[in-house]
Amino acid sequence: MDALSELISILNEEESKGFKQYLKLRNKRNDTKNIELFSILKTVDINKLKRLYGSDKNKDAYHSLRKRLYESLLLFLSKKTFEKNNSEAHEALRLLVVSKFLLEHNLHKTAFKCLKKAEMVAEKLEQYSLLHEILQIKLQYAFLNDREKLEDLTDKIIKNQELLNKEARLNMAYAVLRQAFQNTQAHGKIINLNDFITEIAAKYQLQPTDFFNYKSIYQILHLANEYAHIQQNFSLIEAYASKAATIIHQKSASGNQLYYHIHILYYLANFCFRNKLFIDSEKYLNQMHIQMQQQNGQYFNLFHHKWIILHSLNLHFSGNTDEALQKTTGELSNLPKKFIAEDVIDLQLCECFYLAKKKNRQALKSFTKLQHSDIWYEKKMGVVWTIRKNLIEILLHAQFDNLEYALTRLQSFKNRYKKYLTQVNEQRIIDFVLLIEKYLLNPDIIQRQSFRDNIIFMQHQKENQDVFSLTFINWFIDLWQN
Secondary structure: HHHHHHHHHHOOHHHHHHHHHHHHHHHOOOOOOHHHHHHHHHHOOOOHHHOOOOOOHHHHHHHHHHHHHHHHHHOOOOOOHHOOOHHHHHHHHHHHHHHHHHOOOOOHHHHHHHHHHHHHHHHHHOOHHHHHHHHHHHOOHHHOOOOOOOOHHHHHHHHHHHHHHHHHHHHHHHHHHHHHHHHHHHOOOOOHHHHHHHHHHHHHOOHHHHOOOHHHHHHHHHHHHHHHHOOHHHHHHHHHHHHHHHHHOOOOOOOOHHHHHHHHHHHHHHHHHHHOOOOHHHHHHHHHHHHHHOOOOHHHOOOOHHHHHHHHHHHOOOOOOOHHHHHHHHHHHOOOOOOOOHHHHHHHHHHHHHHHHHHHHHHHHHHHOOOOHHHHHHHHHHHHHHHHHHHHHHHHHHOOOOOHHHHHHHHHHHHHHHHHHHOOOOHHHHHHHEEEHHHHHOOOHHHOOHHHHHHHHHHOOHOOHHHHHHHHHHHHHHHHHO
């Protein structure tokens, strides 16, 4: 899908009508075809599109029209977004713009009232860059304001500048670390994560105590979550999760902080889930659901499927697999027109997992929905996710006695991932794969005590206490316990 079509696809019917009206008001000639082109692209009518500019010599005219339509749509969306956004941050920005206008027209008293109100909002929301702009305007016109001491104003500017610099350093470190995690997840690029994090923190002069606003809490918790996901060990980030939980309990979120607040609650719920603290996870999910409905539910759809996935996993591991399956299947049957592809893929894998745990052969049919190649999933979902998906497939076919096919898939898995697992020092997965192979070659081996002892040893290893790791290991225990 090209850029123009992508923009058009995000418009609802009301917005489409509004855009047509916007174009109609802007058009200075009656023969302008931008409204007609918009309608054609909205309905994806190829025949009408061909008739719009039929001859080859009109190709330049057609592309010029597309370009103008694209630019008009961007302007419309920016204007609409600014008008619709009633957040406190945007209100502070509006006040700043108005105050500049008033100062230029010598309406100083009213202008300073607007600036004071904008300053209070920006300070409350920890919008340091916006606050910087407000304070600079106040400084520029300080000679006209006898109600604020210049010394107090300069102290505010210095203090805010320090916070702004710290936020900038954190943003730079976050960008570098996130890129490194992305390369590890999507491309299997090998790095020593502990050393790399220490190096980046030293380079940007950051300490764990630099959790100072919702955005930075979100950023640090996001990186910690990614690190734990790659290591498949969420106990590694307990200190970060505890610190984040303490801070958000002491702070109330407002304005655009809500976006970060919801993310933080999700990460805390996920941390608890992965460490088998299902009741605590549900507490955070309940808080998350409440926050998702705030500000007229503007973030509800963005987080809804993530919430459903984690809620269903908590239900399953708390012994309510039927309810977990019902919620997952229900979501997949009623997908909205716009959804996040990664969330739907996770829903599909969850559905397959729950069916398999119920020993329902529909799990095999459900798994066929995941029809893309490993390369595609590695790019879309990450290497760790794709490895887990492959292991589920192998165990799934083994469970339903498709042993030869399972063995074939296992060999493909080893060919693709053994070198990678060795490089990232994931010997535990290599050992687990060897146990699967032994079982597929000789299912009766499950009756040998020596084989069972290996499984039980893995089950009690400290690094295998993640809920997903234990699920794979316990698959074997389920076999001999029937």
